Amino acid sequence: VGTTRHYRQSALGTLFDVFILSVNPITIYMKLLLSILMIFSCLSLQAKDKGLTLKRGNTYYIYTSPDAPDVVKHAAAELDTYLTKAIGVHSRKKTASFVAKRGVVVTAVANPTGCRMPETNKLGEDGYSMNISQNSIAFNSQYGRGTLYGVYDFLEKYVGCRWYSSDATVVPSKKSITLPVVATSYSPKVKWREVYYYELCDPEIAAHLRLNGNMLLKGKIGDERHVIQGGNHADWGLWCHSLYDLVSPSLYNTHPEYFAEAKGQRVKPRPDGTQLCLTNPELVPIATKSLRHLTQQTQRNVPVWGTPLAHYWSVSQMDGRGNCTCEKCLAADRYDGSPSGTMLKFVNQIADSFPDLKIATLAYTYTRKAPLHTKPAKNVVIQMCAIETARDGINFPIATSDMHAAFRRDLVDWGRISNEILVWDYEIQFQNLLAPFPNYATMQDNIRFYIANNVAAIFCQGNREKGGEFAELRGYLLAKLLWNPDCDVQKEMDDFIMGYYGKGGAYIKQYINEMELALAESGKRLSMDGEPEEHSDGFLSEKHMNSYRHLFDQAEKAVANNKVFLDRIRKERLGIMYAQVRLGYGSAAERSKLVEQICKIAKENDIWMFSEVETRKDQSGNRDMFFKRYHSAN
Numbered sequence: 279v280g281t282t283r284h285y286r287q288s289a290l291g292t293l294f295d296v297f298i299l300s301v302n303p304i305t306i307y308m309k310l311l312l313s314i315l316m317i318f319s320c321l322s323l324q325a326k327d328k329g330l331t332l333k334r335g336n337t338y339y340i341y342t343s344p345d346a347p348d349v350v351k352h353a354a355a356e357l358d359t360y361l362t363k364a365i366g367v368h369s370r371k372k373t374a375s376f377v378a379k380r381g382v383v384v385t386a387v388a389n390p391t392g393c394r395m396p397e398t399n400k401l402g403e404d405g406y407s408m409n410i411s412q413n414s415i416a417f418n419s420q421y422g423r424g425t426l427y428g429v430y431d432f433l434e435k436y437v438g439c440r441w442y443s444s445d446a447t448v449v450p451s452k453k454s455i456t457l458p459v460v461a462t463s464y465s466p467k468v469k470w471r472e473v474y475y476y477e478l479c480d481p482e483i484a485a486h487l488r489l490n491g492n493m494l495l496k497g498k499i500g501d502e503r504h505v506i507q508g509g510n511h512a513d514w515g516l517w518c519h520s521l522y523d524l525v526s527p528s529l530y531n532t533h534p535e536y537f538a539e540a541k542g543q544r545v546k547p548r549p550d551g552t553q554l555c556l557t558n559p560e561l562v563p564i565a566t567k568s569l570r571h572l573t574q575q576t577q578r579n580v581p582v583w584g585t586p587l588a589h590y591w592s593v594s595q596m597d598g599r600g601n602c603t604c605e606k607c608l609a610a611d612r613y614d615g616s617p618s619g620t621m622l623k624f625v626n627q628i629a630d631s632f633p634d635l636k637i638a639t640l641a642y643t644y645t646r647k648a649p650l651h652t653k654p655a656k657n658v659v660i661q662m663c664a665i666e667t668a669r670d671g672i673n674f675p676i677a678t679s680d681m682h683a684a685f686r687r688d689l690v691d692w693g694r695i696s697n698e699i700l701v702w703d704y705e706i707q708f709q710n711l712l713a714p715f716p717n718y719a720t721m722q723d724n725i726r727f728y729i730a731n732n733v734a735a736i737f738c739q740g741n742r743e744k745g746g747e748f749a750e751l752r753g754y755l756l757a758k759l760l761w762n763p764d765c766d767v768q769k770e771m772d773d774f775i776m777g778y779y780g781k782g783g784a785y786i787k788q789y790i791n792e793m794e795l796a797l798a799e800s801g802k803r804l805s806m807d808g809e810p811e812e813h814s815d816g817f818l819s820e821k822h823m824n825s826y827r828h829l830f831d832q833a834e835k836a837v838a839n840n841k842v843f844l845d846r847i848r849k850e851r852l853g854i855m856y857a858q859v860r861l862g863y864g865s866a867a868e869r870s871k872l873v874e875q876i877c878k879i880a881k882e883n884d885i886w887m888f889s890e891v892e893t894r895k896d897q898s899g900n901r902d903m904f905f906k907r908y909h910s911a912n
Contacts, residue, residue: 475749
């Protein structure tokens with residue numbers, strides 16, 4: 279019968295077992311030939327899985343349509359810029375009729391044939407589709423801006439570009455990139471996305487992080503204060519607290535009946551704490567006329583990805599309370615079980631005159647509870663403020679925590695009757711902008727909860743001032759979560775920390791982890807209105823603070839020879855330095871020295887405000903106020 283010999287050959291990770299019977303040489307030859315054919319077939323299949331290869335020094339062609347909108351032309355220019363920086367390719371931008379109006383195509387040959395554009399059905403306003411083949415990369419979208427966002431997704435995923443902040447861009451240097459064959463598309467679940475941080479009020483970083491709501495601008499007050507000033511919330515006209523923009527307070531002199539009644543008297547309007555009498559039938563035509571005039575105005579300083587005409591207009595209560603308690607308003611409130619019904623009836627009447635616009639109104643303080651009977655019109659957007667959740671315990675998830683049950687119920691109720699909801703979320707501790715504030719653990723859970731309840735737009739209120747505890751990191755993570763709520767947020771955090779802080783990032787991550795664990799073990803609530811003293815026996819105890827200082831020492835040592843990383847780490851160290859001064863740890867001499875160091879580092883980083891306002895004596899206020907209060911006290 280003969281003997282059986284067993285040969286095992288491996289090609290491309292696949293094992294082929296070849297059994298050769300020594301009885302017949304022809305059989306041996308045929309089976310060897312079959313094995314060789316199988317290997318080459320596997321190689322051929324793998325070759326087909328490889329898409330376009332981009333090589334340094336080679337020439338590539340970037341095509342757009344002859345009638346491409348400016349945002350698509352900008353997408354092509356960005357692709358050209360970053361491929362040239364990263365790989366060193368030579369590119370030529372051309373127009374061709376085979377490219378869709380909102381598409382961009384990259385090829386290795388001029389005038390390619392057979393290039394198919396990706397489908398764009400149901401992608402939505404900012405969605406995109408992308409096809410990578412052996413010969414081309416093609417992007418397409420329904421509205422143009424999606425093409426730009428698709429280019430940035432591609433540059434991040436396949437080229438390795440990162441935009442951590444307005445002054446921290448990473449572009450890797452590579453000799454070549456072989457792309458996979460891919461046909462994919464993506465549409466963001468959150469349609470409108472704004473992260474309100476001074477660091478992100480820049481049209482370029484806003485585009486890179488796909489924040490289609492960030493159109494406010496960086497400004498300056500006096501010689502020291504760098505603050506958000508000017509610009510607009512993208513695609514919005516009136517943003518909030520707008521009743522007096524539509525019905526002038528000056529009318530009180532001749533028509534006091536237009537304004538809210540309290541204790542039987544019509545109240546003279548003030549910037550906050552007073553409202554209109556919304557059941558007065560004369561107010562709707564006045565407000566409608568004012569709004570019509572405003573909607574015809576174009577916005578200035580609009581980036582290439584924005585639109586000059588606003589689509590959203592807020593018709594919403596003034597800040598504070600002060601809602602009308604006249605007989606008619608109280609009856610309307612009782613009918614709907616909430617003053618929100620009275621407000622909504624007023625807003626619905628105005629929205630009826632603007633069917634092509636979205637008319638928004640706040641669900642805030644006394645209007646947060648959804649009405650029992652009145653429903654928002656089809657083009658009415660509810661702006662729901664989550665301020666109570668940030669005050670009561672921002673470190674506890676909204677979806678499951680008992681302390682957030684009332685807000686959870688209200689959001690669910692609004693979600694059942696509304697076509698669109700914007701959530702106004704709060705992300706920082708406003709009285710203590712420098713203090714440690716580990717609220718990362720709930721960010722993703724809360725955003726997912728919002729989306730599950732008909733929320734299509736999210737505004738994350740961070741720091742309007744330059745600086746603040748982990749401003750760049752928190753802003754970056756929020757942007758990533760708004761673009762993709764299902765992203766691996768820990769992976770995104772690690773990527774940022776190691777990219778932004780260099781080798782010191784490992785210790786920064788350990789610091790954040792230790793803070794979060796200590797906060798969780800304490801069981802204490804973290805509040806946007808809180809103070810460091812509330813956690814002196816928790817995550818800011820002297821024992822924990824000693825550990826944090828050691829980690830920052832190690833982080834600084836790890837990057838001692840890199841000034842950029844060292845300066846960033848020293849800026850983040852302001853958090854524990856500030857907490858140590860506030861909590862009185864160490865000797866008086868040590869704390870006085872810390873105050874001097876804090877103010878020196880803050881000045882080097884253009885940080886002026888230590889609290890949201892500088893008018894309250896119980897807060898740290900600005901840099902000079904902090905120095906005078908705590909340096910002399912020590």
